Amino acid sequence: MVTGLTMPELPEVETVKRGLEPVLLGRRIAGVHLRRENLRFPFPEGFARRLKGARVEALSRRAKYILIDFDNGLTLIAHLGMTGRFTAVTAKGVSNLGEFYFEPGAGEQADGAHDHVVFDLDNGTKLIYSDPRRFGMMDLVKTDELQEHKLIKGLGVEPLGNELSTHYLVEKFRGKTAPLKAALLDQRIIAGLGNIYVCEALYRAHLKPQRKAGSFIKAKTHDPRLDELVRHIRDILNESILAGGSTLQDFASTGGERGSYQQRFSVYDREGEPCLTPHCKGTIKRIVQAGRSSFYCPVCQK
Numbered sequence: 588m589v590t591g592l593t594m595p596e597l598p599e600v601e602t603v604k605r606g607l608e609p610v611l612l613g614r615r616i617a618g619v620h621l622r623r624e625n626l627r628f629p630f631p632e633g634f635a636r637r638l639k640g641a642r643v644e645a646l647s648r649r650a651k652y653i654l655i656d657f658d659n660g661l662t663l664i665a666h667l668g669m670t671g672r673f674t675a676v677t678a679k680g681v682s683n684l685g686e687f688y689f690e691p692g693a694g695e696q697a698d699g700a701h702d703h704v705v706f707d708l709d710n711g712t713k714l715i716y717s718d719p720r721r722f723g724m725m726d727l728v729k730t731d732e733l734q735e736h737k738l739i740k741g742l743g744v745e746p747l748g749n750e751l752s753t754h755y756l757v758e759k760f761r762g763k764t765a766p767l768k769a770a771l772l773d774q775r776i777i778a779g780l781g782n783i784y785v786c787e788a789l790y791r792a793h794l795k796p797q798r799k800a801g802s803f804i805k806a807k808t809h810d811p812r813l814d815e816l817v818r819h820i821r822d823i824l825n826e827s828i829l830a831g832g833s834t835l836q837d838f839a840s841t842g843g844e845r846g847s848y849q850q851r852f853s854v855y856d857r858e859g860e861p862c863l864t865p866h867c868k869g870t871i872k873r874i875v876q877a878g879r880s881s882f883y884c885p886v887c888q889k
């Protein structure tokens with residue numbers, strides 16, 4: 588069993604973004620209340636003042652960042668960290684937005700003590716950002732300067748976009764001595780791809796996480812399993828989004844229900860269990876790579 592708090596990955600962040608859209612799109616910010624000076628980092632100067640009166644024009648996701656565009660030329664960059672969540676309070680009641688929010692453990696409070704930012708909307712809705720561990724962050728940037736922001740600049744392609752292709756991986760992996768898993772987790776190559784889904788994609792493609800990324804590239808050809816890898820990355824992320832993401836430890840879903848994709852893990856957190864590949868006699872093994880747990884089958888992943 589994996590221990591320690593697990594960072595929400597791309598499917599979880601995408602789910603939260605989709606939950607925010609019907610609440611925020613077209614609405615104006617009537618006011619912003621900051622109940623502390625910082626989260627992981629200090630709030631930008633004039634944060635509340637600069638957002639007051641602004642109308643939400645669009646929401647998107649870049650890697651694990653939620654981006655909210657306003658009609659005053661500003662974009663809010665939000666990261667959930669490990670325990671961030673958004674809650675909408677309306678006349679009809681309370682709704683947790685997206686599938687993942689923090690479930691307090693022993694000695695931690697669930698009485699609003701961790702509600703750090705409150706956005707008052709023009710229709711009377713209150714959008715509350717809570718974060719018990721305060722590993723999340725928010726920043727403001729001019730929309731036309733977003734791509735040069737330190738958090739966004741240098742990010743690789745989106746794993747769900749058309750830019751992720753076999754040709755792209757061949758060019759990025761050529762000559763690389765880093766392990767394949769490390770290359771896939773490099774945010775400068777693929778933005779937002781996280782540990783759980785890399786383990787699962789490598790399993791489906793029957794690729795060993797320790798192999799050097801460059802070993803799959805020859806002078807005029809490449810290992811055909813790279814074609815499969817690209818397809819599996821997309822499939823697994825889309826499957827997880829449809830399932831509401833993966834629930835690990837401190838995260839639960841709207842209404843207290845838990846995301847279900849973890850029930851479909853083939854290798855992640857299955858150390859010592861039999862490989863699910865038909866006719867394979869292997870047993871799932873766990874190793875540590877760059878401080879992260881890697882799960883794989885030493886028999887069918889080559």
